[in-house]
Amino acid sequence: MSYRITGNTGEWEIVVGLEVHAQVISNAKLFSGASASYGGEPNTHVSLIDAGFPGMLPVLNRECVAQAVRTGLGLNAQINLFSRFDRKNYFYADLPTGYQISQFAHPIVGEGKVLVDLADGTTREIGVTRLHLEQDAGKSVHDQDPTRSFIDLNRAGVALMEIVSEPDIRSPEEAGAYLRKLRQILRYIGTCDGNMEEGSMRADVNVSVRKPGEEGYRTRCEIKNVNSIRYVMQSIEVEAQRQIEIWEAGGEVDQETRLFDHVRSETRSLRSKEDAHDYRYFPDPDLLPLVIEQSWVDELKAALPELPEAKRERLEQDYGVSRYEASVLTAEQAVADFYETVAKGADARLATNWMLGDFFAALNRTGRSIEDSPVSAEGLRELLALISDSTINGKIAKEVLEDMVETGESASAIVERKGLRQVTDTGAIENSIREILAANADKVAEYKSGKDKLFGFFVGQTMKAMKGKGNPALVNETLKKLLSE
Amino acid sequence: MSLDAKTVTRIARLARIGLEPGEVDALGKEMGSIIDWVEQLNEVDVTDVPPMIGTGLAKPRLREDRVTDGNRRDDVLSNAPDREGPFYTVPKVVE
Numbered sequence: 001m002s003y004r005i006t007g008n009t010g011e012w013e014i015v016v017g018l019e020v021h022a023q024v025i026s027n028a029k030l031f032s033g034a035s036a037s038y039g040g041e042p043n044t045h046v047s048l049i050d051a052g053f054p055g056m057l058p059v060l061n062r063e064c065v066a067q068a069v070r071t072g073l074g075l076n077a078q079i080n081l082f083s084r085f086d087r088k089n090y091f092y093a094d095l096p097t098g099y100q101i102s103q104f105a106h107p108i109v110g111e112g113k114v115l116v117d118l119a120d121g122t123t124r125e126i127g128v129t130r131l132h133l134e135q136d137a138g139k140s141v142h143d144q145d146p147t148r149s150f151i152d153l154n155r156a157g158v159a160l161m162e163i164v165s166e167p168d169i170r171s172p173e174e175a176g177a178y179l180r181k182l183r184q185i186l187r188y189i190g191t192c193d194g195n196m197e198e199g200s201m202r203a204d205v206n207v208s209v210r211k212p213g214e215e216g217y218r219t220r221c222e223i224k225n226v227n228s229i230r231y232v233m234q235s236i237e238v239e240a241q242r243q244i245e246i247w248e249a250g251g252e253v254d255q256e257t258r259l260f261d262h263v264r265s266e267t268r269s270l271r272s273k274e275d276a277h278d279y280r281y282f283p284d285p286d287l288l289p290l291v292i293e294q295s296w297v298d299e300l301k302a303a304l305p306e307l308p309e310a311k312r313e314r315l316e317q318d319y320g321v322s323r324y325e326a327s328v329l330t331a332e333q334a335v336a337d338f339y340e341t342v343a344k345g346a347d348a349r350l351a352t353n354w355m356l357g358d359f360f361a362a363l364n365r366t367g368r369s370i371e372d373s374p375v376s377a378e379g380l381r382e383l384l385a386l387i388s389d390s391t392i393n394g395k396i397a398k399e400v401l402e403d404m405v406e407t408g409e410s411a412s413a414i415v416e417r418k419g420l421r422q423v424t425d426t427g428a429i430e431n432s433i434r435e436i437l438a439a440n441a442d443k444v445a446e447y448k449s450g451k452d453k454l455f456g457f458f459v460g461q462t463m464k465a466m467k468g469k470g471n472p473a474l475v476n477e478t479l480k481k482l483l484s485e
Numbered sequence: 486m487s488l489d490a491k492t493v494t495r496i497a498r499l500a501r502i503g504l505e506p507g508e509v510d511a512l513g514k515e516m517g518s519i520i521d522w523v524e525q526l527n528e529v530d531v532t533d534v535p536p537m538i539g540t541g542l543a544k545p546r547l548r549e550d551r552v553t554d555g556n557r558r559d560d561v562l563s564n565a566p567d568r569e570g571p572f573y574t575v576p577k578v579v580e
Binding site: 026027028031032033034035040041042043044045046047048049051053059060061062063064065089091092093140141142144145146147148149150151152153278280287288289290291 | 499501544545546547548549550551552553554555556557558560561562564567569570571572573574575576577578579
């Protein structure tokens, strides 16, 4: 189903491209030896290079280049063995040099693609135009003083990857799915933590609208620095609505930079960025062109971890899970690792059902993540083994899991302590059933005269009498036998 | 050639250089003559000559990913005209 917005003159299609800024995971900055870590005291992660002192020369960080190449490989993109750094010139208080070192004409990564899964089960391919390396700027603090802004340069010079998509996105849902997929890939490869709240991933959103079937694109607006997936989706909706109203009133959309205000749910023009598209790029004379070897790219490729797509397909094959189950289990690498530890050598179906059901429910209930799960993968596997070898039944196992979450004890210890071992002694089961049947002679008569549904009643009563510990298969079997006597 | 007043004013604004009204015409002429001079390069026939990007003699030296700098706030802020504690300050910038 294509996404359409209905205006006064009929339906409209939206056209969206995203520029994602992803902070590279590295120890040091892109061109200096200062720390790239988040949250230091103001202006302590700053070298004289980052502060724009005269005569200081940038030296490129090899690991940042490697991270960009790895990411490019993860996006099935072309890796450019030749790339170059340019100066992007603009004045802003948190940019001490007056230019950002970026890659304009020759980015390190060229065209690639991202496959996104949509809610209706379809898959869409979103093109990646390019990925380039650039420096982050510093941070301005506006609320400390009535007349002055305070500047902290800790972020200045930290490596960013700007990942530019083709204008292939046609709905807010696709934009969200693209960002989630991109974040998943970055996290798997370990090149960006994808944490949008801390600003380590943020998006500029290019939006335009047109009539379905219309050739070419109309004027677009760029919404700057949107810092959550939800806001990206919302901003697309309200900006498209705004543009449709302008076109339908006979006006023209101006190409401009805008800001999304989520409180008022509107976008506003950023007049200060009037000259934003006149950056007067030129090659940075302080830096030689970057030439890398194909053999190094091959090495990096060989060392890449299994990517989400491949992992999902493998789980489908190795463990017989459905495509949907596999995509839930591979959403995060840690979840997939946990699952494989549980499922390896166990009953895979049982492992899948328990992971996706009771185990995730327990995580949700306790507000814990997979990384600090109250139950280890080995612990869950032990619990499932107790089900598989008929030590306990499934119903009791749920109880045991809750106890494990609470006490941190192992499944077998809880089973012993509480005496939850399943009763497989047919004599004991038979005795319980005879008592139940004797106490419910009227129901037995009804059952024998054709009221089959009462079978469930007898099962329930028996299990209750046995405190839930009866082996369900044996209880069923014995009940059938005794009722037909 | 001479650059028109509008272009001169725009370039000055991008460079954050304030111009007196009387300077615009003279600057337009000067900048125009610089462009004319550089344009002499167009007289050279460069068909089939690949663009030279760098000298090709050197590859950049790359830095290892180690923290070797930082924690020198007093050096970093030594030229700040209006330091406030750990910060540089600038006239308020509000979006």
